[in-house]
Amino acid sequence: MRLVVCGTDTDVGKTVVSALLVQGLGATYWKPVQSGMEGGGDTGRVQQLLGLPPERVLPEAYRLTAPVSPHWAAERDGVSIDPARLALPAVDGPLVVETAGGLLVPLRRNWLQIEQIAVWGLPVLLVARSGLGTLNHTLLSLEALSRRSIPVLGLVLNGDPHPDNPRTLEALGGVPVLAELPPLDPLDREGLERQWQRSGLARSLQP
Template sequence: MKRIFITGISTEVGKTITSSIVVEALKADYWKPIQAGDLNHTDSHKIGELISNTESVIHPTTYELKSPMSPHAAAEIDGIEIDINKILEPHTANNLIIEGAGGLLVPLNNKDTILDLIKPTYHVIVVSRHYLGSINHTLLTLEKLQDKGHDVSVIFSGDPHPTTESIITKKTEINVLGRISEEKRFNKRVILKYATEFKPKLIDIIKKDQLNTGT
């Protein structure tokens, strides 16, 4: 089964909303390896509140850190050091959606970053949201992933910004899965609407992987 890693070009760009849509579209499992801050209402809690299907399993987070900071700093405050070797992918026969924390180079400790959690077999979805500097952040993120040989797609989040999006797609020839627009509220109904919209392209990602691996 396919593993899809969802990362963003920065923090607060829509990774969790995107994750909920992909989980719902594929009735996939969900895993957030590292959560920093707001442990009473984590991203795992939010996924549970937003999806409608009863097949998805939300797997336990490996590291839950109390401070809403970079994981390496939050871990230091909690008196621990994140050990990447203890971040073990949960066993499941279902498709698995993995949500990162912040952007690719967010540090986990003095050596490892979020990028080091992404295995070569994972498909990576990058969530890009327009703001001043977002073109640079998006291109750097995509370039880093493509240089590592990852199969990558992008989802745009927020209001359309044609000049930003066109230069990103021209420079990278990236596979654009679609857009998550600004909504007054994200709830089960809205997530299901987007899940239905995104499902065909997400199924194509899984089929492509099956063809490449011969499974």
């Protein structure tokens, strides 16, 4: 299984979902573009959280200093993101690719992240928040993916369970809600393992 984890918005929990998938699938993790390096960036967070060996965590193609949109972060660092450097790595076994931000985030001023996802040709697992505001963000994201014929595995909703949003998103978005993940406290490897067993993602993501 090789897939792309993308979020509908900032801070929807896609790094936690990526870590969950990496652990559950025994996958290699790759975040090709990292904007903002506080705490080692998301690559460092995933490696620290899961205690992964170095070969399971690939280095970023771009490590950008400022925690802003990738195109601007690159300009501030005096570089231009080259899509040729974002080619999928050759790895054995499952691969989880985490994007920088949402689908229409520009990687440079003439290249959107969704365009890079289309080049990769991998299915997308879309991460969204569970509560207020998720309907608009999620349905717009699904529409953008559909217009470009990018396959969607389904949705993962992060946060306190909502009584209606999952049903509405499935009905209007036309894709399944694969899991609803409550906040994890503490957020650690053991908690992720328990959540993986409860979530049913192992069955949903069988090739």
